[in-house]
Amino acid sequence: MPKTGREKIVGAGANGDGPSVDESEPKAGSEASRSEAINPVKTEDDERVGNALRPKRFEEYVGQTMVVDSISVAVKAASRRFDALDHVLLHGPPGLGKTTIAHIIAREMDSRLVHTSGPAMERPADVVGILSNLDERDVLFIDEIHRLSSAVEEYLYSAMEDFRVDFTTGQGAFAKTINLPLQPFTLIGSTTRVGMLSAPLRDRFGLVYHLDYYNEEQLTLVVQRSAKILEVDITEDGAAEIARRSRGTPRIANRLLRRVRDYAEVKHDGVITQEISRDALQLEGVDKIGLDRLDRLYLETLAKNYDGGPAGVNALAATLNEEQQTLEDVVEPYLLKIGFILRTTQGRRTTPEGAKHAGVIQDPGADLKSDPQQTRFL
Numbered sequence: 001m002p003k004t005g006r007e008k009i010v011g012a013g014a015n016g017d018g019p020s021v022d023e024s025e026p027k028a029g030s031e032a033s034r035s036e037a038i039n040p041v042k043t044e045d046d047e048r049v050g051n052a053l054r055p056k057r058f059e060e061y062v063g064q065t066m067v068v069d070s071i072s073v074a075v076k077a078a079s080r081r082f083d084a085l086d087h088v089l090l091h092g093p094p095g096l097g098k099t100t101i102a103h104i105i106a107r108e109m110d111s112r113l114v115h116t117s118g119p120a121m122e123r124p125a126d127v128v129g130i131l132s133n134l135d136e137r138d139v140l141f142i143d144e145i146h147r148l149s150s151a152v153e154e155y156l157y158s159a160m161e162d163f164r165v166d167f168t169t170g171q172g173a174f175a176k177t178i179n180l181p182l183q184p185f186t187l188i189g190s191t192t193r194v195g196m197l198s199a200p201l202r203d204r205f206g207l208v209y210h211l212d213y214y215n216e217e218q219l220t221l222v223v224q225r226s227a228k229i230l231e232v233d234i235t236e237d238g239a240a241e242i243a244r245r246s247r248g249t250p251r252i253a254n255r256l257l258r259r260v261r262d263y264a265e266v267k268h269d270g271v272i273t274q275e276i277s278r279d280a281l282q283l284e285g286v287d288k289i290g291l292d293r294l295d296r297l298y299l300e301t302l303a304k305n306y307d308g309g310p311a312g313v314n315a316l317a318a319t320l321n322e323e324q325q326t327l328e329d330v331v332e333p334y335l336l337k338i339g340f341i342l343r344t345t346q347g348r349r350t351t352p353e354g355a356k357h358a359g360v361i362q363d364p365g366a367d368l369k370s371d372p373q374q375t376r377f378l
């Protein structure tokens with residue numbers, strides 16, 4: 001595959017056709033969620049606009065300074081030696097910029113990016129097909145890497161460590177093991193659930209980074225940058241209002257910006273001010289601190305139906321008629337981050353602040369008194 005001076009994106013699926021060269025954005029790997037208004041999982045609309053808004057270089061990437069600095073050094077060193085970059089694991093909640101970093105790495109390495117996801121690599125043949133088609137220094141990006149089957153995962157061990165795969169063809173007396181050498185490549189794994197990765201797989205990543213939620217100042221920059229690209233007029237406090245309500249997540253900030261832009265165009269003269277942002281987002285069901293309907297429903301259910309908890313996440317999911325995975329990956333991490341809920345040994349509990357937000361007054365020491373062993377996870 002000739003190098004073009006910018007990353008080429010290759011979609012690799014489980015359809016057995018092998019990877020096909022495609023210079024558009026890759027297909028989303030994440031499942032859509034019920035409350036799409038501000039959930040950080042990808043929608044089709046995000047994919048369409050995502051390409052234009054995605055930072056192309058590290059200089060354009062807002063925030064996550066320590067991660068970006070460390071990766072930039074590793075990328076520069078590998079490029080200078082003309083080596084493949086060490087394998088990279090990126091973990092953190094959805095919508096924080098993991099895929100974007102993978103794209104930037106490929107671009108900075110002047111390499112091709114092959115994009116696939118854990119659930120798409122169903123059979124060992126899929127993984128062997130993808131690996132054997134990689135060129136030297138190519139980047140293989142596996143989204144939702146925690147969802148790889150163990151059979152597929154085992155092929156990755158020798159591929160990552162020794163750049164070879166061993167596979168068996170035929171059966172019984174005709175079985176033959178073939179040792180296939182691979183080109184040195186870089187695997188970039190992305191996951192919202194690093195705890196679900198097996199130790200042998202995790203240990204094979206030389207560079208491991210956690211992406212954290214963005215602060216208001218950083219998200220204001222994200223909104224201003226996106227507004228410029230979309231040619232939307234926005235005041236600084238208009239951008240800050242969107243940033244405050246974006247749950248610390250750039251993907252949500254971009255999505256809310258598009259909703260506010262529509263509102264500003266239809267109801268006003270198109271310029272986004274603080275007042276317009278506030279009114280438009282209220283209409284979207286996003287409250288002052290950025291919680292959406294599902295976040296509030298979760299809090300209210302825990303505070304009222306379960307009396308502040310403890311309640312198991314499976315019970316909450318059943319009550320809310322929502323996927324447990326959506327609660328664990330999307331709703332809970334942010335509520336934990338802002339100190340509205342606690343994850344204790346017995347289950348989830350609201351904190352006094354969380355209960356207050358749900359409209360319930362809770363004894364400030366109640367959660368600590370009843371469960372001295374409670375822990376607060378991020």
Ligand code: ADP
Nearest residue numbers: 050053054062094095096097098099100250251
């Ligand atoms: P993830 O892979 O973690 O789910 P993505 O990399 O797909 O998240 O990011 C979602 C969107 O948010 C991107 O399309 C991009 O426009 C925007 N984005 C993410 N991180 C940043 C950042 N640091 N600076 C500017 N925009 C960002």
